[in-house]
Amino acid sequence: ETGVTQTPRHLVMGMTNKKSLKCEQHLGHNAMYWYKQSAKKPLELMFVYSLEERVENNSVPSRFSPECPNSSHLFLHLHTLQPEDSALYLCASSQRPGTPAPELFFGEGSRLTVL
Amino acid sequence: GQNIDQPTEMTATEGAIVQINCTYQTSGFNGLFWYQQHAGEAPTFLSYNVLDGLEEKGRFSSFLSRSKGYSYLLLKELQMKDSASYLCALRQAGTALIFGKGTTLSVSS
Numbered sequence: 001e002t003g004v005t006q007t008p009r010h011l012v013m014g015m016t017n018k019k020s021l022k023c024e025q026h027l028g029h030n031a032m033y034w035y036k037q038s039a040k041k042p043l044e045l046m047f048v049y050s051l052e053e054r055v056e057n058n059s060v061p062s063r064f065s066p067e068c069p070n071s072s073h074l075f076l077h078l079h080t081l082q083p084e085d086s087a088l089y090l091c092a093s094s095q096r097p098g099t100p101a102p103e104l105f106f107g108e109g110s111r112l113t114v115l
Numbered sequence: 116g117q118n119i120d121q122p123t124e125m126t127a128t129e130g131a132i133v134q135i136n137c138t139y140q141t142s143g144f145n146g147l148f149w150y151q152q153h154a155g156e157a158p159t160f161l162s163y164n165v166l167d168g169l170e171e172k173g174r175f176s177s178f179l180s181r182s183k184g185y186s187y188l189l190l191k192e193l194q195m196k197d198s199a200s201y202l203c204a205l206r207q208a209g210t211a212l213i214f215g216k217g218t219t220l221s222v223s224s
Contacts, residue, residue, distance in 0.1 A: 004157075031210045042119070043158070043202065043214040050210050090157065094210055103148060104212055106157040 003027045004107035006091050012113045013081065021076040021110045023091030030096060032074040033104065034066060037088040049074065050096065081114045088112075117141040119215035121203050126221045127193050135188045135218045137203035148212055149177050149188045150202040158202055161188065190220075198222045 004025045013019050025032065031050035035043045048055040049068040056066075063085075065077040074091055088111050092104040118140045127133040137147070146165040150158040162170055164179035164186060176189040188201055200219050204212040 033211060035214075040216075042216045043204075045211050045213065048209065048211045055209065055211065096210055102146060102206070103160040103163055105160070108157050 003105050004091055004093055006089075006107035006110050008110060009108065010111045010113075012115065013078070014115050015081060015083075017081075018077070018079040020078065021089055021091075021112075023074040023076075023107055025072055025074075025091075025093040025105070027093055027105060029093035029105070030071050031094045032068060032071070033092040033094075034074065034076050035090040035092060035106075037090055037109070043090070046076075078112075081112075083114050086112055086114045117205055117207060117213055119203055119205060119213065121201075121215045121218045123216065124219045124221070126223065129193055129195060129222060129224050131193050133190050133193060133220065135190070135201050135203075135220065137186045137188070137215060139184045139186075139203070139205055139215075141184070141205055141207055143207040144181060144205070145208055146206040147177075147179055147186050148204040148206065149175075149186075150204060150214075152200045152202060152217070154199075161201075193222050195222050195224065 007022045033048050034046040037043050046060045047066040063080050067075040088109045090109045091107040094104045121137045148163050149161040151161050152158040162177035169178045174191045179186045200217040202217045203215040
């Protein structure tokens with residue numbers, strides 16, 4: 001099992017569809033993240049889930065809805081998306097700061113195309 | 116808020132040394148990270164600095180000056196496989212990282 005696994009790797013959807021991205025981490029971490037990566041733009045933090053916090057980037061539209069049922073699984077539910085939402089969606093996990101390994105571990109990403 | 120600046124593109128030749136700079140402004144600081152990302156792949160962790168000074172890890176080193184809001188990533192003995200994007204990232208508080216736009220490094224023979 002790889003550390004952080006994302007499915008599907010590629011997704012094409014229409015603007016009226018509802019779909020979900022799934023992320024699973026096998027590293028025993030206690031924080032998980034969704035990032036969006038678009039061409040020519042920096043990685044954009046969308047959502048964070050950890051033991052003490054749930055943080056949302058206030059600029060993320062409500063058509064993106066996260067769900068974190070436990071510390072190993074993270075979902076991103078998508079509905080009525082726009083073509084500009086086409087991007088690579090990266091999931092990551094980490095331990096909390098102050099631990100010996102504070103870095104984020106990324107999955108391979110889900111490439112989303114909205115038609 | 117925070118602002119992270121790094122050059123958009125750099126080129127170098129095999130065997131050379133290259134330094135990728137990152138400057139930042141931030142209201143809080145809890146660590147600076149460097150990641151490598153090959154085209155079509157996930158970012159992978161390279162280095163982490165939370166105190167001033169140099170951290171060395173094989174061919175890669177990273178330096179931090181908190182008072183100057185400055186870091187660099189030094190790559191020695193460049194190889195073709197080092198062609199990638201290099202991402203500078205800040206941790207303010209909490210766990211999340213805020214990333215710069217990345218520097219695309221092209222290594223030629």
